Amino acid sequence: MHQRTRRAAFAAGLLAAACLTAAPAATAAPGTPAATATAAAPAAGHACSPSVSLDRFSDALDKTAYDGTYVGNLSALAVDLPRSRPHASGGAPTGSIAALSDRSFLFDLDARTLRPTGVVRLADENGAPLDAEGLVVDRDGTRLVTSETEPSIRRYSRDGRILDRLPVPDALRVAPAGRAQSNGTFEGLTLLPGGRTLLASMEYALSGDTAGIVRLQTWRRAADGRFRPAAQYAYRADAGLGVPEVRATPDGRLLVLERGFTSGVGNTVRLYLADLRHATDTSGIEHLTGQDGVRLVKKTLLADLASCPTLGATARQPQPNPLLDNIEGMTVTGRAGDSLKVLLVSDDNQNATQTTRFSYLRVRT
Template sequence: MARSRRTTIKIAAALAVLSAGLTVPTAAEASDPVRLTRFIGEQRLPHLMRFKGTVVGGLSGIDRDPRTGTWVFVSDDRWRYDPARFYTATLDIDLEKGTFDGVRLTGVTTMTRADGTPYPAYGQPYSADPETIRFDPWSTGLLWGDEGDRPDATHPDIPVSSSAVRIMGADGRVLSELPVPSNLELTSADVGPRRNQGFEGLAVAERTIAAVTEGPRYEDGPPPTLERGAPARLTTWSRTGRLRGQYVYPLDALPAAPNPPTGLAETGVSELLAVDDFRYLALERAWMEGVGYRVKLYEVDLRGATNVLNRPSLGSTYRAVRKRLVHVFGRPTQNLEGLAWGPRLDNGECTLVIGSDDNFAADEVTQFLAFAATGCNL
């Protein structure tokens, strides 16, 4: 514990030295919008692939360290097969040809609590639900988003496990957590985020950390339907972990009815990726029973949006973030949950890699899609 505390203090001190004020750019200074120019390749991992004693699957978040070129994938397994963990990997992207030719796992690390023990399994107190991961540009560690868990009408015996954004070392041990706004604390009552609607997307920009809930809180209204969308909440912190703001992300309505009409359906934000300190890419992923997945990619701009950090309920007097549609994924599509910038191609284009969570299901796949892009501001 003492070593973890000293490490956390060192990280906080380093972040404080690096921290700077946020300046809103003028329209003339703003970067071009993000555009996907072409598809450059797809790679898959085998179903229930074995790697170093673990079962590979449930890859719900991906990222690349621009300093080393190392990729990382986080699994939301929750000890169905193995404890919470992340994998390191290499992606073979030919910078001259602009092709995506392979993916190879290189390592696996168990994610642990401050005392070095793995997170308990699903349904137990203090379990973890890793949904997103980012390299920490200000240290050698990583940040990851824990969606947490809580009881609801269909799962009354699930204990409350906090939704969180955590900082961990390269060895997987947690070092610290960012402060969570009181309006996003999970409870056992119909207050705060719903079950499976906590932190799902995480982004790290030059001066800002941002995380978005998958769906609406109880106080902010019901989940999306065919007729209307719903408000999720996007929260930002400074480099030092100070809460900076919170904004409404307007979710789309369901894109199709389930089949049968009484079947299950859900939609929400599955990942967030920084373009700069004000703009983000967001994956909106919907699933309808008997229909499958529908996924869109949006560019989101926080400038001009109302800061709702201190609002326990939204009411109607607020301005949501602006959304611009970047891409609609073809059908059928997979459960796309990972989103990361890859290396820049020799022709100047950026690369964007999108990954799928197969849910360990035989009829879904672990897939990586790579696109060339412009306007990435790297």
């Protein structure tokens, strides 16, 4: 979702000036705020909380373009599993990161340098662009992509051809077809371990549900390989926040991003660990009021990212921490000892006051 109701786009001249492939993150000096990254190795003082530390950040792709396409508006990330293998040194994957733009483009990024290596335009069945928000690379390399317009989930080939479209429960459709609010539907998408269960997160509550209670919808893979609607769960976001992304952990729990924006103050971004076990299946419950005996998804705060070290980051607008921006995308890229390596990206909305920034976290769950 575009924060602050679809910010104004850059003038055409800015894009023309930026039509260069981004330089690798590794070329910047440690601590450089406006080019790429800090030193790669975590150090004392990098902690955001007892569970989360910030390795580094990279602004390498900010206000750049690739093959004539603006590299920004990034709303989701996924490791391109078929072509990615752990790096021998334990660093970043050696393959690709798929990066989804909500302006209907899907980029391939080199996992070590973030350098774009390819781009594909996505469209719906009528050739119209998507408001693309969630991304999963399935085990066969095809891409599952949400659009929050309807909302929808479509399966695409690597070259952008539509292969399939998943059924969506009526209540989750945007009004008047359903009870969802525009720009408040499928923001997050993840495949649970084993590859049989797909989960999409609504960003905001349905009409008739208590504010802050968002629905997590699942699909189960049938014998024919197609996903069909399954259980649904209720997750309570913090007051004033929505859910822009979810990502499964190797043990079947969820990393959940919660995010909000206050004019003149900036972004609030919190990372939670959520557990679906023992939560009520709400697929048959029309209205979630908080007083209906429903067992919500249990969540545990891992970090408020305002508490992370800045590592020299700068912001073009007020922020409680200059590291913060409109963070929308998240993926788990591997392990580092007892921690998960987690990559975040912010959606700059193609706006001069925002930044496309990648943040590298280590998360103990």
